[in-house]
Amino acid sequence: MIRASGLSKTYRISEKQPGLAGTIQHLLRRRHRDVLAVDGISFTIEPGEIVGFLGPNGAGKTTTLKMLTGLIHPSGGELEVAGHQPFRRQARFLRQITLVMGNRQQLIWDLPALDSLRVNAAVYGIAEAEAQRRIGQLAEMLELGQELRRPMRKLSLGQRMKAELLAALLHEPAVLFLDEPTLGLDVNAQARVRDFLADYNRRTGATVLLTSHYMGDITALCPRVLLIHQGQLFHDGSLADLTQRLAPCRQVRLELADLHPPEAFAGFGQLEAHQGHLVRLLVPRAQLAQQVAALLERFAVVDLEVSDPPVEELIGGLFRQRDSNSEASQ
Numbered sequence: 540m541i542r543a544s545g546l547s548k549t550y551r552i553s554e555k556q557p558g559l560a561g562t563i564q565h566l567l568r569r570r571h572r573d574v575l576a577v578d579g580i581s582f583t584i585e586p587g588e589i590v591g592f593l594g595p596n597g598a599g600k601t602t603t604l605k606m607l608t609g610l611i612h613p614s615g616g617e618l619e620v621a622g623h624q625p626f627r628r629q630a631r632f633l634r635q636i637t638l639v640m641g642n643r644q645q646l647i648w649d650l651p652a653l654d655s656l657r658v659n660a661a662v663y664g665i666a667e668a669e670a671q672r673r674i675g676q677l678a679e680m681l682e683l684g685q686e687l688r689r690p691m692r693k694l695s696l697g698q699r700m701k702a703e704l705l706a707a708l709l710h711e712p713a714v715l716f717l718d719e720p721t722l723g724l725d726v727n728a729q730a731r732v733r734d735f736l737a738d739y740n741r742r743t744g745a746t747v748l749l750t751s752h753y754m755g756d757i758t759a760l761c762p763r764v765l766l767i768h769q770g771q772l773f774h775d776g777s778l779a780d781l782t783q784r785l786a787p788c789r790q791v792r793l794e795l796a797d798l799h800p801p802e803a804f805a806g807f808g809q810l811e812a813h814q815g816h817l818v819r820l821l822v823p824r825a826q827l828a829q830q831v832a833a834l835l836e837r838f839a840v841v842d843l844e845v846s847d848p849p850v851e852e853l854i855g856g857l858f859r860q861r862d863s864n865s866e867a868s869q
């Protein structure tokens with residue numbers, strides 16, 4: 540459904556010094572600087588997949604989404620979405636995709652969503668009876684009722700987001716590009732939007748590419764993630780594989796019946812925290828079973844939990860490390 544090969548985007552930024560002198564100089568001799576936002580990424584997404592698109596701020600996610608939806612022209616590489624070249628913006632292509640940005644809204648603030656939805660239906664050439672059927676079905680899935688009859692400005696953030704999703708799906712697109720669809724929502728509203736997206740994907744077989752800073756969205760919805768950093772693809776695979784790649788150790792938390800000095804844990808792993816009866820160790824994955832067995836034998840254990848460090852921390856740590864390496868080599 541989506542094929543990108545060596546996809547790149549360079550933005551040209553004009554640089555102007557502040558003040559009148561800067562403006563005159565800029566008029567006489569323009570200065571430009573190139574920003575390589577996306578640097579030759581390649582990936583393929585099959586119909587029906589839900590793929591998470593991760594990366595720190597400024598990694599190039601939004602730029603990639605804009606190229607995939609035809610909002611901007613790539614500087615290089617090849618791109619095909621639903622059998623089309625997005626930047627040609629053919630009507631047949633636009634009918635097959637949708638883009639939802641959590642920080643933008645398309646529904647009119649002072650009007651009830653139903654009015655805007657009728658306009659959208661007309662723009663897409665959907666007959667009135669069919670539009671009503673689709674609105675009814677999506678409203679039921681999104682648990683929206685009378686809210687659609689109230690002006691958008693009177694709805695809660697979560698209700699507004701759900702109405703935006705409804706509007707974005709009215710033309711039954713085959714590919715959904717979702718940029719932070721749960722931005723600013725409270726945990727309950729986030730969970731409802733996630734459930735809806737999973738349900739929608741199951742029912743319709745739509746392909747979904749999702750960016751989110753909330754790792755909960757990604758773990759709940761995306762069996763596969765693409766991770767980009769400084770415009771390059773760093774990982775294409777499962778979140779579990781990514782975690783394994785980033786964290787060679789697992790965290791072992793212990794609650795012990797007795798008090799022991801820190802030295803007592805030497806040889807069981809790296810002691811991360813030690814407070815009274817609570818102890819946290821980092822143990823290499825390959826030695827986990829053996830070390831846990833040894834801990835259970837050596838200490839009177841009240842409770843034990845094995846987990847991966849939070850993936851946000853792992854990703855943040857990786858990028859801090861790579862950034863400081865690249866600064867050091869400059």
Ligand SMILES: Nc1ncnc2c1ncn2[C@@H]1O[C@H](COP(=O)(O)OP(=O)(O)OP(=O)(O)O)[C@@H](O)[C@H]1O
Nearest residue numbers: 550552574576594595596597598599600601602603
């Ligand atoms: N219109 C533009 N003109 C010039 N530079 C831009 C433009 N849009 C983005 N950039 C730059 O391109 C790089 C990638 O930005 P982009 O918005 O794609 O990142 P992102 O991964 O979506 O970040 P965030 O998570 O913060 O939204 C950044 O360095 C950004 O400053």
